[in-house]
Amino acid sequence: MQTIELQSSKYHFIGDTLETVGTSSVFRQVTIRPAMSGHNSLFVGQIGDWTWDAITALCGTNVFNAVNTSGAPTYLAFYYFHIRSSPVIHPGCLTFGDRIEILSTPFNFGSESILTLHRIKKASPGEPPAQSIDIEEFYDFPRSDCLYVETFNRWIARSREKSNRDLVKSSPVDFKYSHLCSLPEKYSPRLICSQARLNQTFHDIRSPEHVCVIDDFQTEYRIDITRDVNAVGLVYFAAYFSIIDGALLKLWQQLGRSAQSFLKRIVLDRKLCYLGNAELDSLLSITLKSWRKRDDPHNEIYNAVIQDSETARVIAVATMQIASEAPL
């Protein structure tokens, strides 16, 4: 029983540590490694595993091989992924050997969904481990030395074998969540995501502080089965981060900007909502828009809408706030 084993233990590995904090959080210290960093989606994928680890540790079910009431495999799919960074700490600045600490806290959203908050910072020797997530700090007063990540997941199973369309809600029998705290309604990702679904962006298009720069940049991407498919034959959620970055790079270069300036960009905020599932042979059409701050041309917002080019179904909506020093 892995999850029981964990309740009151503390573990180490090559200086990495992990401990559960009561029954509500998991705290770990990690050394950044090649397989979880770089100019790709590896760090995002790692955070996804931390979500599954935290829920496995605290919610009585082994997320990695969960089954629903009918005995079919059920997956804790990513529906919403939000990374909030700062110029001091952002995914692009983490490199080999960096020591980081992560406090992960899941919240009660009923039997079919779960929200997990991760607070990530450079490890400070001597500083006592964080004991709980401060919701106000997380949402309203973020520290510049912390990276904040929200993942909102839903239990899904295939309704038709071998098809990745029409996935249905389906939570495992042993999934325990009633002991978890509830999140104040005003912070619920449900409203944010339904707005994004409606507006096809997380950006407030009426914002007077922003001017539109690119109104409509179209590109296509075909799912690459040598890169985008996870071990259970679904398109890997983290792959969408690379797919969007690839489209953004095309726009970036069309604007006459260099690859080096792209690698140096700082993604201050990144929201991605998964609204549909792609088949493994899907051709995706990607529409990008961008805005910039009226008083700061280096503060840009990029929006991506990913659709199945055949059916026009919206697969994902993503919005990024980027600080760049690229010539405009």
Add this chain to the structure above:
Amino acid sequence: MQTIELQSSKYHFIGDTLETVGTSSVFRQVTIRPAMSGHNSLFVGQIGDWTWDAITALCGTNVFNAVNTSGAPTYLAFYYFHIRSSPVIHPGCLTFGDRIEILSTPFNFGSESILTLHRIKKASPGEPPAQSIDIEEFYDFPRSDCLYVETFNRWIARSREKSNRDLVKSSPVDFKYSHLCSLPEKYSPRLICSQARLNQTFHDIRSPEHVCVIDDFQTEYRIDITRDVNAVGLVYFAAYFSIIDGALLKLWQQLGRSAQSFLKRIVLDRKLCYLGNAELDSLLSITLKSWRKRDDPHNEIYNAVIQDSETARVIAVATMQIASEAPL
């Protein structure tokens, strides 16, 4: 001092365990997670981290932030990567929640290089942890329930800032290796790699058991900075596995085979030797050849030679033995 901390300890995490076996090996049990599996290069990248972990645990230096005598960062670059599988266990069959155990043993190759052997198998409850790698088993009598991986690494540093060409040998001061066993000369990867460099393949082209199927299939790939670049700005070694798979898929489909049959292929043996370094803007030309066994058309050998299309410098040579059920 992380490495000292490790010497006599045993650690757990969500059921994962790791322990050093004397001063020569590291033994771990791991649950397969999304970020380390799938139809991509994630599992290969994970094995790479296990190599760096094992050497960090046993060789007195923190591989993740090693510096050379002049204080410059030095990287334990992958020069040769060999995965030997079986139909019973191969990278493509590992899925979420699988429990595997890995015994990792580095061998003394002097101050500038190191070979690490990994033996990977499904965890067997109750079975005592393996204490040492059996060299004869590893090279001459592999078990069908084990996955065997060799990684041969060399310490390299940039000779010119911001350039990935002309990387130079450069080991860290605190790198300890004299306590490690030496590998019998006949198993040294040096001969195998120099042969591959000479012949541009690991396959014995004079083998009477094989007939050539594809003599020369050409394709190109431009390094994708949104997918292929690691945190220190070098092309990630694991990305070459995806790059080669992408080229192979093109050939596969030109042969009229389906994406599903590609996903179902079993890679029984895979050797990759890194002979040069690509710049981040490199256009690579990839040349594929294939052979099949005279008496078994489903037993195929594919060879890839990756060159910098501008200079024709050979970047990598790879050979794969594949069992497929695709119609020929």
